[in-house]
Amino acid sequence: MSYLPYALAVWILAVGLYGVVRSRNLIHLVVCLTVAQSSTYVLLLSIGYVNRGTAPIFADVPKGTRAVDPVVQALTLTDVVVSVTVAALLLALAIQAQRHADTTDPDELAEMHG
Amino acid sequence: MDVLVPLVVAVPLVAAAALTAMGQFLGRRVDDLTGIAAAAATTVVSTMLLLRSLDHDLVYWFGGWTPRHGIALGIAFDVDPLSAGIAALAGALMTASFVFAWRYFDEVGTLFHVLMLVFLAAMNGFALSGDLFNMFVFFELMSVCAFALVGYAIEQRAPLQGAINFAATNTVGALLLLFGIGLVYGRTGALNLAQIGRALDGRPPDGLLVVAFALLLTGFLVKAGAVPFHFWLSDAYAAAPIPVCAVLSGVMSDLGLHAVARIYWPSFSGVFAADAGSLRAILVGSGVLTALVGGTMAFFQRDLKRLLAFVTIGHVGIFLAGIGLLTARALAGTTLYVLADGFVKGGLFLAVGILLRRARDGDELRLRGQGGVAPMAGVAFLLGGLGLAGLPPFGTFPGSALIIRSANDVGYGWLPPLLAAASILTAGTVLRAGARIFLGVGDADDPSLSHEPPAAEEEPEHVPGRVSPPLLFGPALALMVVGLGLAFTPGLAGRATQWAQRFEDRPAHTAEVLRGVAPRPARPPAFHPGAAPYVYGAISTVGAVGFAFFGLYRRRLPALVRRVPGRLTAGPAAQLKALHSGVVGDYVAWLTFGAAALGCLLALTVR
Amino acid sequence: MSRGVRSGLFLVSAAGLTALLLWAVAGLPDFGHYRGPYGKVLNSVAVGERHTTNVVAAVVFDYRGIDTMGEEFILFASVMGVALLLRNPHRERRQVPARIQSDAVRLAGIGFAAGLLVLGLYVVAHGYLTPGGGFQGGVVLASAFVLVYLAGDYHAYRSLSPTPALDVVGATGAGGYTVVGIVSLLLGSAFLHNFGPLGATGKLASGGSIPFLNIASALEVSAAFVLLFSEFLDELVVRPEARSE
Numbered sequence: 023m024s025y026l027p028y029a030l031a032v033w034i035l036a037v038g039l040y041g042v043v044r045s046r047n048l049i050h051l052v053v054c055l056t057v058a059q060s061s062t063y064v065l066l067l068s069i070g071y072v073n074r075g076t077a078p079i080f081a082d083v084p085k086g087t088r089a090v091d092p093v094v095q096a097l098t099l100t101d102v103v104v105s106v107t108v109a110a111l112l113l114a115l116a117i118q119a120q121r122h123a124d125t126t127d128p129d130e131l132a133e134m135h136g
Numbered sequence: 137m138d139v140l141v142p143l144v145v146a147v148p149l150v151a152a153a154a155l156t157a158m159g160q161f162l163g164r165r166v167d168d169l170t171g172i173a174a175a176a177a178t179t180v181v182s183t184m185l186l187l188r189s190l191d192h193d194l195v196y197w198f199g200g201w202t203p204r205h206g207i208a209l210g211i212a213f214d215v216d217p218l219s220a221g222i223a224a225l226a227g228a229l230m231t232a233s234f235v236f237a238w239r240y241f242d243e244v245g246t247l248f249h250v251l252m253l254v255f256l257a258a259m260n261g262f263a264l265s266g267d268l269f270n271m272f273v274f275f276e277l278m279s280v281c282a283f284a285l286v287g288y289a290i291e292q293r294a295p296l297q298g299a300i301n302f303a304a305t306n307t308v309g310a311l312l313l314l315f316g317i318g319l320v321y322g323r324t325g326a327l328n329l330a331q332i333g334r335a336l337d338g339r340p341p342d343g344l345l346v347v348a349f350a351l352l353l354t355g356f357l358v359k360a361g362a363v364p365f366h367f368w369l370s371d372a373y374a375a376a377p378i379p380v381c382a383v384l385s386g387v388m389s390d391l392g393l394h395a396v397a398r399i400y401w402p403s404f405s406g407v408f409a410a411d412a413g414s415l416r417a418i419l420v421g422s423g424v425l426t427a428l429v430g431g432t433m434a435f436f437q438r439d440l441k442r443l444l445a446f447v448t449i450g451h452v453g454i455f456l457a458g459i460g461l462l463t464a465r466a467l468a469g470t471t472l473y474v475l476a477d478g479f480v481k482g483g484l485f486l487a488v489g490i491l492l493r494r495a496r497d498g499d500e501l502r503l504r505g506q507g508g509v510a511p512m513a514g515v516a517f518l519l520g521g522l523g524l525a526g527l528p529p530f531g532t533f534p535g536s537a538l539i540i541r542s543a544n545d546v547g548y549g550w551l552p553p554l555l556a557a558a559s560i561l562t563a564g565t566v567l568r569a570g571a572r573i574f575l576g577v578g579d580a581d582d583p584s585l586s587h588e589p590p591a592a593e594e595e596p597e598h599v600p601g602r603v604s605p606p607l608l609f610g611p612a613l614a615l616m617v618v619g620l621g622l623a624f625t626p627g628l629a630g631r632a633t634q635w636a637q638r639f640e641d642r643p644a645h646t647a648e649v650l651r652g653v654a655p656r657p658a659r660p661p662a663f664h665p666g667a668a669p670y671v672y673g674a675i676s677t678v679g680a681v682g683f684a685f686f687g688l689y690r691r692r693l694p695a696l697v698r699r700v701p702g703r704l705t706a707g708p709a710a711q712l713k714a715l716h717s718g719v720v721g722d723y724v725a726w727l728t729f730g731a732a733a734l735g736c737l738l739a740l741t742v743r
Numbered sequence: 744m745s746r747g748v749r750s751g752l753f754l755v756s757a758a759g760l761t762a763l764l765l766w767a768v769a770g771l772p773d774f775g776h777y778r779g780p781y782g783k784v785l786n787s788v789a790v791g792e793r794h795t796t797n798v799v800a801a802v803v804f805d806y807r808g809i810d811t812m813g814e815e816f817i818l819f820a821s822v823m824g825v826a827l828l829l830r831n832p833h834r835e836r837r838q839v840p841a842r843i844q845s846d847a848v849r850l851a852g853i854g855f856a857a858g859l860l861v862l863g864l865y866v867v868a869h870g871y872l873t874p875g876g877g878f879q880g881g882v883v884l885a886s887a888f889v890l891v892y893l894a895g896d897y898h899a900y901r902s903l904s905p906t907p908a909l910d911v912v913g914a915t916g917a918g919g920y921t922v923v924g925i926v927s928l929l930l931g932s933a934f935l936h937n938f939g940p941l942g943a944t945g946k947l948a949s950g951g952s953i954p955f956l957n958i959a960s961a962l963e964v965s966a967a968f969v970l971l972f973s974e975f976l977d978e979l980v981v982r983p984e985a986r987s988e
Contacts, residue, residue: 024775028768035315036761039728042304043721043753044746051720055307062314065768069322070782073775078782078798080790081873081945089798091782092789094321096802097269099878100814101314104276107821108307110971111283114828115300117978118290129746131300132718133293134371134442136586142934145809146921149816153918156823157911198809200936207780211809247827254820261813273813280817284824299828315764322771325779344770347763715744722744725753732759739763 027068034061048116048126052109059105063098070094138188141196141213143181144223144264148174148257152250159246171234171249175256179227182260186220190631192654193638193645195266203650208328214266214649217635218471222387222394225475226259228618229386229482232611233379236486240379248288255281255383262391266649268317268403269327271395275313275359278391279306282384286376294589297718298368298375304720305368306358308727313355319348320403329402330649333642336407346742349404350735353396354727360392362456363426364730366449367716367723370433373445374589378489381441382615385448386482390474393455397467401640402649405462412462414741416546418734419460424554427453429712431561435687436713438500438585440488443565444481447524450562451477454555458539461546464640468632469538472622476531479619480523484566486612487516491573493608499589500569505576512609517570519616525563525680528673530620534629537669544668552672559676564683571684578688586713629663794941794949795871803876804956808935812920815960818967819917825974852894859887867961871950877957881964888969897980904973909966916963923955 038058045051070091076083078092120126151174159167188194194215197203201210230252241248258277265271283306287299321327323344324335336345354365361369369389373381400408408415430450437443458470490513492498495506507514523531536555543551572578622628638655639645647653690698715722744752772778789801803811867880892900924935932938935956942949 024773025768025771027774028771029765031315032761032764032768035311035764036757039308039724039757040753042308043725043728044750045721048300051304055304058308059311062311062318065315065318066321068774069318069771070777071775072777077874078786079796079874080798081796085790086787089786091777091779092785092798092802093327093782093807094318095799096807096810097318097321099799099803100269100273100810103814103818103878104273104280104310107280107817108276108283108303110821111280111824111828112300112303112307113975114825115287115290115296115303117975118287118828119296119300122291123293123296128300128720131293131297131720133297134374134439135716135718136436136713137933139928142924142928146925146934149812149921150918150925152816153819153914153921156819157914157918160907160910196933198933198935199805200933201806204784207784209781209784210806244827244830247823247830250823251820251827254816254823257816258813270807270810270813273810273817277813277817277820280820280824284820284827287828290828290830319767319771321779322777325777325781327781342770343766344768347767350763717744719744721746722749725744725749725756728753728760729756732756732763735763736759739766 028065031061031065031068034064046127046129048119048128051128052112052116056105056109062101066094066098137196138194140181140185141194141215144178144260145257147178148253152253155246155250167246167249168234168238171253172231174253175227175231175234178256178260179224179231182220182224182227185215186217186224189215189217189220191657193648195649206650208326208331208650211270212266212328212649213264215264216639218639219263219394221471221475222391223260223263225478226256226387229383229478230256232482232486232615233382235607236489236611237379238607251281251285259387259391263394266329267327268320268329268332268399272314272317276310278388279310282388285380286372288377295375298372301368301720301723302372305723305727308724309355309358309365312351312731316348316351316355319344329399330646332403333406334646336403340410341407341742345407346738347735350738352399354731354734356392356395358727361389361449361452362422363429364726366426367726369449370442370445370716371718373448374439374442378485378492382482382485385444385485386478389448389452390455390478393452393459397459402642402645405642408742411742416460416462418737420457420548420551423453423457423460426456427555427558431558433712433716434562434565436584436586436709439589440498440500440569443569444484444488447562447566448481450558454558457551457555461542461548463542463546464636465538465633466542467640468636469535469542472538472628472632473532473535476535476619476622479615480520480531483516483612483615483619484520486615487513487520490608490612500572501581501585503573504580507574512613514570514574516612516616517566517574519620521563521567521570521680522677523620524566525559525677526673527677528670530623533623533669533673536673537665538629538633540669540672556672556676560679560683563676563680565687567680567684568687571688579691582691627660630660633663634658634660790944793937793951793953794944795953796945797871797873800871800876800953804953805937808956811960812924815917815920815963818964819913822913822967822970825971829974829978848894852890856887856890859883859890863887867957868947870957871953872945877960878964881961882968884965885968889972892976904969906970906973909970913963913966913970916959916966919959920956923952923959
């Protein structure tokens with residue numbers, strides 16, 4: 023039972039990747055990629071969780087209170103920013119695909135091959 | 137702590153921010169000059185770091201957070217001569233690209249220069265970092281800059297395809313990498329590479345460590361472009377603007393492999409010590425496969441940029457095989473090879489750029505005999521082809537000599553012939569292209585060559601007047617000369633082996649990083665290549681020339697000789713080409729396959 | 744490859760990869776029983792050493808400050824990248840949509856936008872004391888600008904967020920972070936070493952250089968998100984001329 027959060031992260035990753043592979047629309051691809059990336063948030067935050075631990079903020083609780091791991095929270099913060107930036111770039115590419123190639127289907131964008 | 141260390145990252149970043157803030161108010165050439173100045177300054181600093189780290193690593197703790205009771209609280213940069221060398225390579229290639237790009241990216245204001253400068257800072261940080269998550273941050277910074285730069289000529293379909301495939305596959309690779317980092321953190325509670333190594337010490341690897349290592353490998357090999365993660369590379373490098381290609385091909389792909397070595401030795405060499413043999417087999421096997429696929433696909437290209445992209449993949453395979461031998465000598469050899477080869481590949485891309493500007497075309501067949509518009513580029517092609525082949529004693533010779541000796545030492549005597557074959561494929565194809573374009577020899581048409589690039593105009597037309605010849609030819613020739621001449625540094629092979637040995641000695645290295653214990657001074661071992669490397673070098677050079685002839689005059693061979701081999705190879709060749717479909721869904725499917733295969737292979741062989 | 748073959752290849756590989764990953768996560772410590780040293784040490788010393796009550800902010804801006812610098816520049820580079828990819832020199836402006844007629848909507852929008860601004864500034868300013876920080880507050884600030892567009896019209900939004908000014912603000916934020924690091928170098932200590940008076944725990948004037956880094960990242964993040972939104976909005980509102988073939 024205690025591995026369920028981790029197994030959830032694995033499941034989200036698998037679902038996201040499936041969407042990316044079978045996508046027929048670039049916007050859908052970006053969303054699936056974001057879903058896959060969110061699996062890493064779940065993994066990191068679940069790893070750092072401590073039973074009955076509070077947030078690592080000691081403004082209103084005494085200093086020695088049991089708290090969850092602050093490092094994974096910093097890592098997840100960075101991870102979220104990275105996901106947003108990649109999504110922005112891919113969406114910009116999707117817009118240009120619609121404008122210049124008149125399609126957002128990744129299967130039809132194969133100009134170079136072989 | 138040495139104050140120069142953070143400058144290799146801080147200087148380009150400040151320059152980029154300053155350009156964005158003030159570039160719109162200043163004169164017209166400010167961005168070009170700032171780019172060249174910042175990149176050159178960074179190169180100088182990296183070289184100085186190389187010289188200062190000859191005897192002991194420069195360990196720099198950011199924020200002043202030195203380790204406490206063996207626990208690293210902050211982030212460290214771990215500078216040793218090999219990684220400083222790669223940072224210097226990045227700086228030098230960037231400087232050459234900026235010179236080549238003089239006046240060519242005016243229409244986007246400062247955007248091109250800003251992105252390239254941030255790219256340089258990211259590459260330097262990635263090469264030098266000693267913290268696993270910090271490596272990931274710089275990895276993503278490199279990626280974001282590269283995605284945008286590849287898609288520069290966005291009105292055309294090829295850059296669109298290249299950028300999308302690049303972004304999607306590398307992001308999937310990055311998230312697998314992050315998954316692996318999370319697993320390692322969950323097990324060890326540490327992100328510093330030396331501390332991870334110490335925490336993992338002593339017990340045999342279990343499922344978590346095997347899979348985590350496989351995930352980390354996958355992430356870095358996607359960036360490097362090893363088979364089957366390589367499909368994005370040929371699309372992206374064929375579509376990016378030339379200055380970007382020079383940097384991508386010359387150093388970014390090699391950084392992926394450098395990262396594999398950087399995480400293996402301090403962190404995983406202890407826990408996988410008993411399984412080094414099987415790990416070696418897997419890595420060397422992947423390397424050979426990559427080298428042969430890259431070389432073969434390069435032969436089938438007529439688009440010069442796509443041809444060089446596959447040459448890059450081929451050489452990534454050689455480097456992967458070198459690093460995969462898992463010895464200090466092979467690591468030293470691979471790094472020297474990477475340095476020389478990086479300059480040569482960068483120079484070759486710039487030479488193609490000269491052709492694109494003067495002849496307005498990038499197709500080998502259409503350019504047949506047109507090389508007269510830029511004879512200097514022809515010289516660069518010749519030097520490049522010979523450099524890729526490994527003509528002794530130039531360029532990559534010390535590196536390949538070390539690799540050959542190391543392969544023989546660990547019983548992989550079958551490896552050097554295969555690596556020579558890969559060099560023959562790649563160098564021979566470059567020589568073929570050069571001969572066809574500049575000497576006008578060879579057949580005018582060859583139906584087996586695929587992907588005809590769209591007609592002309594890959595560069596913006598609006599540049600008033602011509603860029604002066606020294607700015608155009610200078611960078612390419614300078615890179616070639618440096619790349620080929622690197623081999624003549626006295627005592628290079630012996631000293632590189634000593635540096636690699638320092639890196640490989642895990643307990644001493646951990647003590648150096650976490651407790652500041654200086655390593656014992658030692659005299660660098662003398663290295664005598666022996667006869668074998670000269671023989672292999674001669675074979676690959678002669679073989680490359682012969683292969684170039686084959687490529688040029690293949691169809692004039694008597695029909696009798698051609699028939700059976702032709703029929704045998706037509707099917708597989710077509711299959712191989714069809715695999716490179718250009719569709720991102722296929723690429724990610726292959727990525728998943730590669731990750732699963734790598735994980736299964738490791739799981740089955742490591743116990 | 745046909746889609747069928749691709750799906751087959753993927754499903755087989757994904758099954759293998761999932762099995763491997765499930766095997767791997769079985770080796771992690773039980774959920775809730777994490778005992779890693781890094782976080783524990785930081786939880787116990789951060790408040791005392793840096794006088795900030797938000798340990799995550801201390802980690803982000805001090806202990807692992809160079810990561811945050813990289814992250815800021817990732818956002819910066821992505822904004823520049825989107826501007827590069829969506830550039831269109833032949834853009835001509837068509838009729839922008841009509842202004843929202845309802846005064847009630849506009850009034851509510853102004854009210855909420857003002858509220859969001861104040862909230863954003865509060866979250867930024869108290870980032871190292873209570874949950875929040877430059878990134879979180881920066882996003883809230885950016886959303887205030889977006890609300891101006893939603894409740895008002897395109898011209899009002901554009902006049903509040905001119906691209907050149909936002910470029911300068913974003914660059915100041917990103918460059919400012921690096922400059923704070925360089926100031927530490929000039930003061931003789933390591934890059935991004937904390938300097939300045941540490942102040943009293945729990946008060947706004949505490950943490951040494953952490954408030955400066957906090958503000959720098961808030962500037963950068965808010966400018967970046969408004970710029971991103973503007974870039975994408977321009978695609979919708981300002982139609983370029985007929986695409987070239």
